Amino acid sequence: MSPKSPTQFTAIREKSRAKILKAAVELFSKYGYLEVSVSRIAEKAGVAKGLLYNYFHSKEAVLKAIVDLMMSDMQVFMESVAGEERPKVKIERMIRLSFRMFREKAAFYKNIMSIITQSGVPSKIKKPLNDFLAEAVAELEETFRLEGVENPRIEALKLGAILDGVAWHYLFVFGESYPLDNMENELVKRYTGTVK
Amino acid sequence: MSPKSPTQFTAIREKSRAKILKAAVELFSKYGYLEVSVSRIAEKAGVAKGLLYNYFHSKEAVLKAIVDLMMSDMQVFMESVAGEERPKVKIERMIRLSFRMFREKAAFYKNIMSIITQSGVPSKIKKPLNDFLAEAVAELEETFRLEGVENPRIEALKLGAILDGVAWHYLFVFGESYPLDNMENELVKRYTGTVK
């Protein structure tokens, strides 16, 4: 008799939106943005194709939403180390954080790398990701500088390259057999002189 | 008009095939496999669309042919250092070779990384590329072992990660502004104790 309350609608919306995003993340990370059709996302999410457009005005908007999610996730991670003043500790935390992301946000991370690598993706979407990476390297550089490292820029790029290289190898080349834990400890040791 | 000799036919075939491959390489590295249509390849190659199917039975077969080309290119590179017995020198040469490839075969390399990243590409094509990478790491591992490094597997993976990370940063993130030369010298110094 009475219409659904706004609260009910919000809850329903949130749930459907989440279903769609979840399906999209999985499919994009497994098959790549261009290879996945809107129909397939809808099917996997268990909703009608049309419903997707109730929440995202285009396929690209779905990708954008995923990227935004990932970005704020990463931002949170970044901020969690931002307060750290001791350079060595900060480096260690950044390394450990990166590995945690590789492990816990594998699907997201795969998407990110795949998006950056795919030419079909509009640069409107790529730009913020590239910017984020560049910023992360800048942060590393600053930390190395504080630590008194001789060539902080090069050193930051090197660590950045290792981390992204590890991610790439883990996510796209070697898969589960990759010795993620060993690499993590090795890098921490190498950059801080200690092992946990 | 006049009947052509078998040799002439072969020459013609080879020329058309090469034209098509060249066009495909350029387009794939610039726009990505999925974004490039067969028509566009044919157009760029200056042949009729139908002719392409005379040489390759599908669009995917064109990609396969390109990957094969790249693989043998890399194989040649690899073999050029295979004979080197002195571990330190071998490591240096492998590093320098990699950077030469990043620089001189940027388009190829971009394609490779992009292909590996796109799970849409059938594993028939991706497998050999992955294998090649694994093999290269194995080669590094063996060399580090000879050198007497403590944990050659980890060390090889680390250098592999750096190299691929550098490639990724250079090709997809930072572009021409990336200090490729500095990184090269830095790595050589780090791994051999010398600079050129």
Next chain:
Amino acid sequence: MSPKSPTQFTAIREKSRAKILKAAVELFSKYGYLEVSVSRIAEKAGVAKGLLYNYFHSKEAVLKAIVDLMMSDMQVFMESVAGEERPKVKIERMIRLSFRMFREKAAFYKNIMSIITQSGVPSKIKKPLNDFLAEAVAELEETFRLEGVENPRIEALKLGAILDGVAWHYLFVFGESYPLDNMENELVKRYTGTVK
């Protein structure tokens, strides 16, 4: 909260229905029947999409309701001259009435001509409009006959054609720059021998 009296319900119903019709008229005349979506009508009317189906069982039914409205409007106009016995005066009044409609009901008139022109619109809707036009011509014919004009049918069709032609030029071709007033006086003079 409190139970509403039947009168209240009727009032509410009437108000919502009117809001929807108003919105539809405006949108249809501005963008055309096919170009306007039900969502847009509901949005402009400030009601939920579903409510529209509470009052009209389809989008087409909304159009039908609008056409009916227009028809009764025109009927009223027609009846206002029906009593006139003097042929010359009647002709003049019909001409002047037509121009008043072009001016004051431009949106309605645009809709009508547009509907008649779009064969996509089901004839259930077009029929009454066509009938109305035919009737108007018949009325003119009768009046010309009374006046003793030689070929009243042809004369009626000719005046009808001029009036619709003027409407068409004014509404779709020349727009505001069309000399509606001049044409009106010219026609009155031509058909009655007088100017106001």
Next chain:
Amino acid sequence: MSPKSPTQFTAIREKSRAKILKAAVELFSKYGYLEVSVSRIAEKAGVAKGLLYNYFHSKEAVLKAIVDLMMSDMQVFMESVAGEERPKVKIERMIRLSFRMFREKAAFYKNIMSIITQSGVPSKIKKPLNDFLAEAVAELEETFRLEGVENPRIEALKLGAILDGVAWHYLFVFGESYPLDNMENELVKRYTGTVK
């Protein structure tokens, strides 16, 4: 063995293009531009949907092609009376030409009027048609001026309105029952003082 000659290809292309245009003209004039889908055009033309895009880069381009055809047809008609110096004769010829077009190019003319009337059609397409109509009226005005008519502008608009009104009544309201011949003779008599 040998490829088709360019001449053969041109012939084939011309034939297919014509088939598609013919189907489109018929469907557009019967159901209106917006109501007709590309699939339906292709089906009626007896070709695959995709082929249409081999000849026209969009549905709108098909419409544009039709409009262009119509425009040049009308241009030819216009030019055929352009040389006529005697005003009375010129007016008669213009009237008779118009009626010939209504009769012989009914489908085209229906399209034109329907296009001008439909809001969904981009003004890029409408503009030239409107311009053409305006030009035709200007031509009439000039002729009336030469004839020494008192108010040539109004007179030209009036004749223009009659002609378009007749077309509208014939094509959209009364259909085959409309006394086209009578109207034609009546108008000629009215504007030249003679009947054929």
Next chain:
DNA sequence: GATGAATGAGTCTTCATTCAT
């Protein structure tokens, strides 16, 4: 060997309509 017209499945997107609350 070479041409490009032709096919049709598949892409993203829109929208009238239904329905649980």
Next chain:
DNA sequence: CATGAATGAAGACTCATTCAT
């Protein structure tokens, strides 16, 4: 009476592939 989430058919358009010549 009122809401808006959900559906699915249909629309315009793309493109790998085939084939007659």
